[in-house]
Amino acid sequence: MFQAATIKQIAEALAVSPSTVSRALRNSHEISAKTKKRVLEYAQKINYHSNPIAVSLRNRRSNSIGVLVADVANSFFSQTINGIESIAYEAGYHVIITQSHDSYEREVINVGHLANRSVDGILISMSSHTTDYKHIVQLHERGLPIVFFDRIIDEIQTFKVTTDNFKSAFEATALLIEKGFKKIGHLANAPQLSITVERLQGYLSALAAHHIEFDERLVKYCHEGGRNQLEIEEALNHFLSGAIEADALLIASDRLSTVTMRILNNNPDRAKTLTIIGFSNSDVIDLLSPRISFIRQSAFEMGQIAAQMLIKLIESKYPVYEFETRLLDGELHWRGNSKD
Template identity: 60%
Template sequence: MFKPITIKDIAQALELSPSTVSRALSDSYEINEETKKRIIEYAEKHNYRRNPMASSLRHGRSYSIGVVVCEVANSFFSQAIDGIESVAYGKGYHVIISQSHDSYEREVVNIQHLANRAVDGLLISMSAETKDFSHIANLHGHGLPIVFFDRIIDSFETHTVTSNNREGARMGTQSLIDRGFRKIAHLANAPHLSITAERLDGYKTALKQHGIPLDESLVRYCHHGGRVQQEVEDAVRYFLSLDEKPDAIFVASDRLSMGCLSAFNKLAPEDEHLSVAGFSNSDVLDLLQPGFTCIRQPAFEMGRVAMEMLIQLIESHYPVYEFENTVLSTELISR
C-alpha cells in the first residue's frame, strides 16, 4: 500500500525537528538558507507533497478550488481550465472540475457538493438553463469567495471576467457583410444568459452600421445552449423553410456553431450553400465547413485571470469591497 512521505519522515532522516522541516517547507525566514536547501532537496527527491487535510486544519483552508463549467469537452472551456490550472497549482491549490451540462438541476447539485467539500472558492460559468441564482447567492452570502467567467450574473458584487462579446459579434457579422451577404440570420444561446444579449447587440450593431434592417424572424434562440441537438436542428430547419432564406448565419457560441454546421450538412439539399461565422475556439469546425470564419475568445487568459482574482479574494486579510469586471479582447480568424 502506498504511503506518502511525511514531515516527520523528513525530520527523522535529516535528524532535525519536525517544526524546523515544516518552517523550511513554508519558506520561513527563521530557517537558515543552507538548512532550508537541504530539506527542500530531500523533500523533492522523495516526492513530498503537502497533506491537504493537515493544511486545512492548520490554516482553515482546504487549498482546493471548485470550477463549474457546462462541458469540459467544449474547446473554450478546456482551454479556460488550462489557464485556471496554470495559476492554481503554482499557488499550491488543487482544482476540482464539475460539469453542469447546461442543466440547472445539475449545477445546483454540483455547487452544493463542492461547498460541502469545503472548497476555498468557486469559479463559475453559468449553465444555459439557470434562471434562479439563489443557490449561489446563499453561498456568497455566507462568505464563500466566488468569481464568474464567460457567462456571468450581476445578482451580487464580485469579480467577473468576460470577452468583449459585443465587439466579437460585430466583427463576426461584419465578416459576413464584407463577403456580400445581406440576409444574415442569428442563432443565439439561451436568452437570459449574459453572453446572449451582448452578442445579439453586436450582431444588431453590424447590421445597423451597413443600413441593413433587422429582421426579428431571422433570430432564433436555443434555450439548452446546443446541448439538445434537436433544438438546433429545428432552428436550422426553420431557416431553410423560409420563403426568403438567409444567405448566411452568425452563430453565438462554440457548441452552437458545431451543432449548426452538423444540422445544415444533414438537412440542406446538396446544391444549397449557406455561409456560417460564429464564436468558436475549436479547429474542428473547419472540417465541417472549409473556410469557417470564427471569433476566438482568449480562453486560457480568461481562466488565468479569473483564478488570480479568486486567489486574491481567498487570501485577502481584509474584506474586499471593490471588484473588477475584466473584459478581454476577441480575435477574428478568417480562413
C-alpha cells in the first residue's frame, strides 16, 4: 500500500519537531505565523491528511456513530438513515450502519461490534425478537451514549424519539369508526415492540372513546414482524373468513400491509369489502393496489432528531441526567373506501 504522509515527515523536512507541526496544522496560537505558513504549505504540497485512526487512539474518540436498524431495505429505515446522515455529516461524524434483520442474535453481535469498534455512540431501533436487553444495558452502564428511535424501550434512561403511535393509531381507528365501519381489526407487529403496544393502545382507546366493545378476536399479532408470509396469511384468513369478519383493518407496518395487499389481490371479492389503513412510508404507496389509506411517519426528521440527541450526549462535558422522549406526529392520509 501507498505510504501516507505523516507529521513526522513534515517535521523532518522542515527541521522542526512533530509537536510544532501538529500545532501549526491545528492553528495553535503558540506557533508563529511564519512557521505555520511553512508547515501548511509543505503539508499541502505532499498532500498530508491526518490519520484518523491515530487521532482516534490518541483522543479516545472515533468521530463515528453506529446505527442499528432492522433492515436498510425498509423505506422507513432508509429514510431515517438519510436523516441521521444529514446531521452526522454536518457535525463531522461518520455513520456505520448495521442491520439486525430482526434477529436477537444479530442485534447482540452488531451492538457488540459497534461498541468494540469504538464508535462514540449508538442509535438503536430494537429488533422485534429482542426481549432481553442485557447487551444494551451493559454498554449503557459502561457509559456508552445510546439513543433509541422508533422501537424504543423503557429499561434504559436516555433520549428517545419515536412517532406518537398512540395518537396515530387512535386517529386512524376513530376515522374508521366515524366512516361507519363496525368491525375494525388490528393486524399488529411483534407484541414486545414499543410501537406495537402504543398502536394497540391507540386502537383500543379509540374504540372505548366511541363506546365500542372490544372483541379480542379483532387483534392479531405477527410475531415474526412480517418476515413470515404464512403467519400473516393465517392472521388474515382469520380476519377475512373466520368467525369474525372485519370490514376494516388497521395494519401496523409496511411489510404487513404489502403482504395483505397481495392476499387481497388474489381474493378480489373480499378486497372490495375491506378497507385498510396501514402504517407506511413506502414512496410508491400511491401506486399500490388495492388502494389503501395510510399513516406516514416523519422518518427523515426522526433520524435527524435522534442524531442530534446522540451528538448532544456524546459532546456533553458533564453527565446528562435529564432525558426527553420526543414524539413525532404521523400524517394520516385518507384515500377512500375500497368500495369507492
